[in-house]
Amino acid sequence: MLGVDIMEEKKYMERVRRLKERVLAVRPEMDLENARILTRGFQESEGEPQVVQKAYAFRKQCMEKTVKIWEDELIVGNSGSKQRGGLLCPDTCWSVLDAELDTISTREYDPFFLREEDRRIFVEEIRPYWKGRSTYEKWLCQIPETTRILRDCGVLYINRKAVRGWGETTAGYEMVIREGLEGIRSRIEKVRETLDITKPGHYQKMVYLRALSLCAEGIGILAKRYAQKAGEMAEEEKDSARRKELLEIAKVCSRVPEKPARTFREAIQSFYIYHTCIFMEQNAASYNPGRMDQYLYPYYKADLEAGRLTEDQAQELLDCLWVKFSEPCLFQDEITAKFSAGYPMFQNICVGGVDENGMDAVNDLSYMILQATMDVQLYQPSLSVRYNMARNPNKFLKKVVELMKLGTGFPAFHSDEVGIQMMLNKGVPLKEAYDWNPCGCVETNLSGRMHCYTSYADYNLGSVVEFALNNGRSRKYGVDASAKTGNPVEFETFEQFLEAVKDQIRYVIKAMVAGNHVNDDICMERVCPALSLSFKECIEKAKDYAWGGPKYNVGNGLDAIGVADLINSIAAVKHLVYDTKLLDMKTLVEALEHDFEGYERVREMCLESPKYGNDEEEINSLTAHMFTFIADLIESYDSRFGHMTAGILPVSGNTPFGLEVGALPSGRKAYVPLADGVSPGAGTDKEGMGAIIKSVSCIPHGRFGQGTLLNLKLDPAFNKDENSTPLLMSFLKSMCTLGVFHVQFNVIDKEVLLDAQKHPEDYKGLLIRVAGYTAYFVELGKEVQDDIIARTAHGTVC
Amino acid sequence: MKSAWILRIERISPNDGKGLRTVVFFKGCPLRCKWCAAPESQKMKPESCLRAGRAGIFGKEMTTAQVMKEIRKDEIFFYHSQGGVTLSGGDVLCQADFARELLMECKESEIHTMAELDMYGDFENVRKLLPWLDGFYADVKMMDSTLHKKWTGVGNESILENIKKAALICPPNTISIRVPLIWDINDGRENIQATARYCEELKSCRELEFLPYHRLGLSAYESLGREYELKHLPAMSFADAYEKVKLLKKMDLSFPVKISGKVI
Secondary structure (H helix, E strand, C coil): CCCCCCCCCCCHHHHHHHHHHHHHHHEEEEEEEHHHHHHHHHHHCCCCCCHHHHHHHHHHHHHHHCCCCCCCCCCCCCCCCCCEEEECCCCHHHHHHHHCCHHHHEEECCCCCCCCCHHHHHHHHHHHHCCCCCHHHHHHHCCCCHHHHHHHHEEEEEHHCCCCCCCEEECCHHHHHHHHHHHHHHHHHHHCEEEEEECCCCHHHHHHHHHHHHHHHHHHHHHHHHHHHHHHHHCCCCCHHHHHHHHHHHHHHHHHHCCCCCCHHHHHHHHHHHHHHHHCCCCCCCCEEEEEHCCCHHHHHHHHHHCCCCCCHHHHHHHHHHHHCCCCCCCHHHHHHHHHCCCCCCCCEECCCCCCCCCECCHHHHHHHHHHHHHCCCCEEEEEEEEEECCCCCHHHHHHHHHHCCCCCCCCCEEEEHHHHHHHCCCHHHHHHHCCCCEEECCEEEEEEEEECCCEEEHHHHHHHHHHCCEEEEEECCCCCCCCCCCHHHCCHHHHHHHHHHHHHHHHHHHHHHHHHHHHHHHHHHHCCHHHHCHHHHHCCCCCCCCCCEEEECCCEEEEEEEHHHHHHHHHHHHHHHHHCCCHHHHHHHHHCCCCCCCCCHHHHEEEECCCCCCHHHHHHHHHHHHHHHHHHCCCEEEEEEEEEEEEEECCCCCHHHHCCCCCCCCCCCCCCCCCCCCCCCCCCCCHHHHHHHHCCCCCCHCCCCCCCCCCEEEEEHHCCCCCHHHHHHHHHHHCCCCCCCCEEEEECHHHHHHHHHHHHHHHHCEEECCCCEHHHHHCHHHHHHHHHHHHCCCCCC | CCCEEEEEEEEECCCCCCEEEEEEEECCCCCCCCCCCCHHCCCCEEEEECCCCEEEEEEEEEHHHHHHHHHHHCHHHHHHHHCCCCCCCCCCCCHHHHHHHHHHHHHHHHEEEEEEEEECCCCHHHHHHHHHHHEEEECCCCCHHHHHHHCCCCCCHHHHHHHHHHHCCCCCCCCEEEEECCCCCCCCCCHHHHHHHHHCCCCEEEEEEEEECCCCHHHHHHHHHHCCCCCCCCCCCCHHHHHHHHHHHHHHHCEEEECCEEEE
């Protein structure tokens, strides 16, 4: 078979394209209606317990927010009043916008246009009320001194959780869909019946249940408002087909989420209304829909069997929902935006894996969800695959590979076995670990049962090396920021040097944990009753998500950035200073101080030293040793929610962190980005994808339970034709066997290579396979480059 | 333990046999094909070169244990892709004793083995390898010996004879014939037909594969400071090659004909 099957485009794609174009054309704006209603809600309920105030204000948001239904939509709902709005949670962080009032419209990363009327709302209503009351202000006031210094020297990125709401969670969508609000209400009632105000602690529970009821009531009202809106629009609609659609929307929204969903469409709509509500309650990234192919499947199957729905109609509904996921835009402060740019909502949807019996969970809907991403190709939702090598069929893996080759960067591929290990390591029993889902970027989560900041803060492994070679002093700031580990010139053995590095890591992690514990306490006030509604144990215990109500409470995630920088730097010092003695420590330290200016030969020697990513025995052992040390260290700390947890996910934080670190023994120059995730440093891998995967596998992934992130450039030799599909499938199986958790491919296609020809300076590390060997593309002659381009498929399939 | 001159080892190659393969490129070759895409493999001893302003060396001496260590690194990829090891060159047969030892070691570990052989010279060298190979590629550059000598520096008698001998002892479907298709040198109707007829006589012929001419070796010539004589020839596309080879479709051959891995 040559080439692609030319399939006629499905008819529903016309609608999908119109919806998509409309979203793409909308400029993200600040949307302060939500914050204003919240503020008024708090004012009206002064004197009530804080959680009731929050719930009262949430219900008020549901009752008063602008309700809009856009043209062509089949699935409706939006957290704000604008199609692509950034919501501000003033109770959490009003002051973030205060600091950026004049720049937010034009800032470099993720600008939000601020209209005059929104500015006025902020200045006149929001700021005066919240001044001194937000969690962010409390954090800034209470941050421990050692933590603050490290934060200010760019060693820790630890403000993230104070500048937005919870997120990093997977709500119990299934319960909302299956039982409806009426079911949840009856759960609340049952608990209420057991309470007696004269018993200690019961009043607090009664208060909490009142908050839950207010939220449930609010969500019900909001859905009814959408039903009413659709009805009104239907009356005025001239086009009879659209009128019918609007009437259908009205019918669906008057049923769900109040009542249990009966059809696939009701299930999707019920899901989406609730999804927008938890975002409305607290602006945050990473509210994860999770295992949609599992909890929506019974509705799909029943509809199909009853003849109520065709496969194409179901696909259209999914595609419409997919476009909706690209509407919300995460509002975050300028610095956080730099760490993870692109209005990153991280609404992570997962397909594949195993069911509660440990058997294959792939179903027709798994394929349709992959297809929805192929159809829509927008930046959201984040699509993840749990691939279980023992149980999931090859047909599924094949579809996954075909989507990967499209070059959208989706899906994120996860080894199911490693994901399950991660959950076990978080203290979840195996039966429930089977039900894990990827969360946010590459973290692990459990729908409706888990409380955790999966990615609480980041630490800079480049700084750690700098401190070990500069006695705890930051080169950029000239501040004594970390532990005094001694003058490196006096380290007589490699072991002494390595111990200094470890001491620096110990100091930095300890400061993070200190910050974490302060934050954990502050966040006890950050209640979220609307989110807690779908956590069964939060209702049963009458205990909010924020207070540790969910079934499993896990210590927050601490994320490493700069894996390759750490390993390559240690390896270079060992190789040059201690093993071969080609260089003395004094010269090396001087070279680093001068950013290698005047020390070009030293830099060459550093660059020529062994590097992570080439599957070399000694480096592999060092990698395993260091990351076992780090995992041991992090897990040794307890928090009020369980032992602390480790992860390696930079999102885009390796860039701003790099700007804080001077030159390193790896040969990296000062103030340039660090390596990304668990990937090798730019231009230091010379053996291709296989060697990278082997090197990466030396990190004990299962112990970095908040996920490990690997971005891999897909060698064009593997994307040029259909013959490469089985090879990539076997590559992924090998990866799973090796215990590597995650990979995402960047496809190197014709366009990338053409761009590399034009801007060689941006593609220095781009390796390419040439007749039997691998070479840097930009170093090849023009003719050879042209020939390689001609042999590389346009897009993916040729 | 034996040692040999090795040019390089390429890992998880998708192109040189079934699955993902580790390709061991031997150094040294008795042929001097004008279109050679790996001129750095021609001389047996290491050669210095200049690549992107940096001095380097092509080739090094390696022991069987050293090469096996590299091969073993990718056993997991072999397992999942049904891949294995492919010996290539340069010429493998020049260092046949080493190659034999290496292949035997691979078979000890149940690793699938292939080789790309020029089949030139003494059949004894071929015989040494055959028991330890699961299959091999044999290059038939052109059927006319005079032209063969003109373009590669040697006649093709021993090559064609050795392939026939091997075909008599090899199991069915183990020999793949490969033809590098070069503009105006061996791409004529006559040579293509003659090659196919020759393959028909080989009992163990698995397939006949044409590899369209490319210039990817150009950088290597430049780095060695050598002149590339065919610089004027443009790369041949799949479609160009198909036009030349499609006449074989009428011949009702007992084996598939491929261009760059694709059956036509």
